[in-house]
Amino acid sequence: MGLATIEGQTHELPSKDGYFGEYGGQQLPPQLVEIMNEISESYEKLIRTDAFQIELDSLNKDFIGRPSPIFYARRLTEKIGGARIFLKREDLNHTGAHKINHCLGEALLAKHMGKTKVLAETGAGQHGVALATACALIGIECEIHMGQVDVEKEAPNVTKMRILGCKLITVTRGTRTLKDAVDSVFEEYLKDPVNYFYAIGSVIFKASWDLEGGALPDAIVACGGGGCNARGIFTAFLEDPEVQLIGVEPAGRGLETSDHAATMTLGVKGSIHGMNCYNLQDETGEPLPVYSIASGLDYPGVGPQHCLLKDIGRTKYVAVTDQECLDAFMQLSRVEGIIPALESAHAVAYATKLAVEIGPGKTILVNLSGRGDKDADFVANRLQL
Numbered sequence: 001m002g003l004a005t006i007e008g009q010t011h012e013l014p015s016k017d018g019y020f021g022e023y024g025g026q027q028l029p030p031q032l033v034e035i036m037n038e039i040s041e042s043y044e045k046l047i048r049t050d051a052f053q054i055e056l057d058s059l060n061k062d063f064i065g066r067p068s069p070i071f072y073a074r075r076l077t078e079k080i081g082g083a084r085i086f087l088k089r090e091d092l093n094h095t096g097a098h099k100i101n102h103c104l105g106e107a108l109l110a111k112h113m114g115k116t117k118v119l120a121e122t123g124a125g126q127h128g129v130a131l132a133t134a135c136a137l138i139g140i141e142c143e144i145h146m147g148q149v150d151v152e153k154e155a156p157n158v159t160k161m162r163i164l165g166c167k168l169i170t171v172t173r174g175t176r177t178l179k180d181a182v183d184s185v186f187e188e189y190l191k192d193p194v195n196y197f198y199a200i201g202s203v204i205f206k207a208s209w210d211l212e213g214g215a216l217p218d219a220i221v222a223c224g225g226g227g228c229n230a231r232g233i234f235t236a237f238l239e240d241p242e243v244q245l246i247g248v249e250p251a252g253r254g255l256e257t258s259d260h261a262a263t264m265t266l267g268v269k270g271s272i273h274g275m276n277c278y279n280l281q282d283e284t285g286e287p288l289p290v291y292s293i294a295s296g297l298d299y300p301g302v303g304p305q306h307c308l309l310k311d312i313g314r315t316k317y318v319a320v321t322d323q324e325c326l327d328a329f330m331q332l333s334r335v336e337g338i339i340p341a342l343e344s345a346h347a348v349a350y351a352t353k354l355a356v357e358i359g360p361g362k363t364i365l366v367n368l369s370g371r372g373d374k375d376a377d378f379v380a381n382r383l384q385l
């Protein structure tokens, strides 16, 4: 995240022990402390080598297809009648979402460190497919844990993971969704952390905005589950205060119900999976069951960078419902010929409202984090198409 000014003082973030202000940190079991230090040191060394940078650059270009283009959604803009809407096409990346950006680096690091197996959880299956893909490419074993609800809902991604040769563990505990998958994979990781590599990770990529004769967009809109795609695109504009940065959370069946995952909007400061962040939790501090139509967004915590950015007022978080998401999913499909992931459709839904609010003459850049192949059957059944 680089430098940030908090209460008049400039800080390098994250701090050496992984804090973003009061958020983040590493609440680690003692047996992991040394192993995590080793991973950090190997990473720092590896990214400074020319060989690694050359390999990563060439894979980004020829394997993933980066940089992803920015597309002016002309027909959508005309239909909405407000600010112009542009789409950052992460959906065009190989494997169909932003997740491959960090999975490739993580798989390379794991191989470089001589690890024997890479493990991860997945919600919508996009992270799972991306990691299984990277592991197939690099030649390392891969194991993915996924909640039973998501296994049933995201069948195309489950099939892809199997074809790619990864071991898929269906998690049947708790709400059988993303949070339970994280708990389950962490237990597996602890069985042999010396040889295993847990690829939860965050994304690091830059959005290059070279349209509009260099004039910056007025707002960036990205959906937020754990927060990695929003973090990626926000990073490119953090130092441009005139650009509004907006994260869109799932309001599910409504913020007045308990069926949502609006962590930033309704959460409190707490701790989950070893880090401090905003949380949806009960009075004893236990994570609440969360829900969204988009499996990749139903997580009761959020990345610590977002918590700090919210507190210092640099970012804003809003929530849209399942119904608004479905409407945006259908609208983008039929007006632009782009079927978005249900996660990304949350961002599209909010952008269309914002476009009317801020009006013509302004521009909005939406991070279209993924494509909707995985969701097509689910939506078609639900809407009886």
Ligand SMILES: Cc1ncc(COP(=O)(O)O)c(C=O)c1O
Pocket: 097, 098, 123, 124, 125, 126, 127, 223, 224, 225, 226, 227, 228, 229, 230, 295, 296, 297, 341, 343, 344, 369, 370, 371
């Ligand atoms: C396409 C897509 N967008 C967004 C997300 C949410 O994750 P994050 O907020 O970490 O980007 C997911 C998670 O599975 C996803 O598949």
